[in-house]
Amino acid sequence: MTVTRPTATLPTGAVPAPRTVAHPVAKNPAPRFRFRTSRPDQLLCGALLMVILIVQGWNITRFPTFSDDEGTYLAQAWSVQQSMGLAHYTYWYDHPPVGWIQIALITWPASLIDPSTMTVATMRYAMLPISGISAVLLFVLARRLSLPRWAAGLGMALFGLSPLSVMLQREIFLDNVAVMWMLLAFCLAASPSRHLWHHFGAGLAAAVGVLSKETMLLVLPALLVTLWRHSHRDTRKYAVTGAVAACGLTGLGYPLYALLNSELFPGNGHVSLIDGIKYQMSRDGSGFILAKGTGSHAVLESWLYYDTVLPLGGLAGAVLLLGVLRWSVTARALAGPALAVATLALVVMRPTGYLPAMYVIQALPFLALIIAGAAASVTHTVLRRRRKADESTGLKATRWGLTLVLAAAAAAYVVPHWYESDRTALTADANAPYRAAAAWMRDAVPDPGGTRALVDDALWLDLVHAGYQPGDGAIWFYKADLDPAVAGTLPRGWRDIDYVVSSPTVRRDAVDLPTVRAALEHSAPVAVFGRGEDRIEIRRIAGGTR
16 A cells, blocks of 8 residues: 655645555555464464363373362253253352253263263363363463464463363363353453454353353453553444453343242242352351461462462463553553462452352463463563674574573473372372272162262262262252252151261261261261261161161
8 A cells, every 4th residue: 555745845836746655554564363374373282282181181080080070060951851950959059050050961962872971080171172262262362462373382381281271171060161151251351353242242142151150250351451452543432342241141041040930039848049149148258368267278378289380470471560660561561461360369368258169270271371471571581682683593592592491490490399299180099988889889789769868069969870869869969958949858867867978078077967966976888988088978877777
């Protein structure tokens, strides 16, 4: 494209002579990253994806230890598959149901082929596609945030291969599903095409992420920052308005569902969304995260036990990007992820808040992005060329050498720590007691269909597939005290129960559950699997036969 300009000064009576001036923007338009057309990006991303899926999938049924939350979400997904409702017991609006509805869809084909595969161990494999999609989305997001290819690969590797990620992304958690949708929202918000429908799609994806796990609300301001930075100035107000409207209107579907079921407001004889929100907001706090002896500090120690690089390195990078380096190119590009990390970190610093172990899952992709961005920034600073044409070859070699030394030092620190933790994840068998207990309850009890057993949700589906009646025979131990519908089937309390499967979760929570505590006190072990605090006891209740 050329433009014509008249000469600055003209002699009297002279005719202006046009001259052409090359337009620099039109002549050299800035290239835009397109993953679907970039062969090198596809090859690098594909190679890393294979490694991530192998590491996360190897030994997935044996490590880490089954958690009660996994069993809860999978049992609720099973209930959806069986058209029994949104939960295997009364759905009381503890979480939005979109997360386990997606899990139900993912696990549905396998359950059709063999219904007995609907157990925590087998269905952990369903988390691999979610982990893989999330890893690819993180790579694409890194490239759209202007990180170089190698830095995007580094971020993807940090996200997928950190021992903390390997442990948590294997588990059937709603947080993993929500992270996938939120990464999609960020990718759409940072779309190089800047189409309005991309931004509307970002709002829709964000709403699905929040409805998968409500704590994703904390990340929405960071998404808005990313959307603002990457939308065109002329259409920004339409992009932001459309994204906010798409997110808000989709999210309103949840309270609308409660309203149509007459369960929005509290009342006698029914659950309500407002009661569920009140419960979540009023849960007993786990203490200040930096105070030793508190529950929150124990959770922090468990995170750092598996990996210190991702949590601490990412948090330090976020502080630098938002504070000291906020005007740098890298800081502007990573403003959204840095704000997400800062927001999530500030929330856990509350001394009165409750901190679940899976909370860090929401921060993992943003921590990985920040570390990768910091590495790219340092490398660029070391290797950048002077604008002078006479830069010496020796200086270039020195800078390359310094960069390689820094990279080798980082690898020397990270690789040994990650190797040991990932080797444990690939070889340890933490779930042998659960498998043995499930087999005993299946084979040693003469009449499963006429037996009542209190069990945690990690084993609930195992018992259902073994022939125990769901809800009446296999009873999730919480419900014996907290669900009036279940308590009504136990008029004699613990005397109406035959067995209690005493897992670490059952023993820990029995303190606040009178029926469960009495069942443990009036029972004797008939089989014990494992040792120490992780043991599982099959306890027969004296006089418990109906």
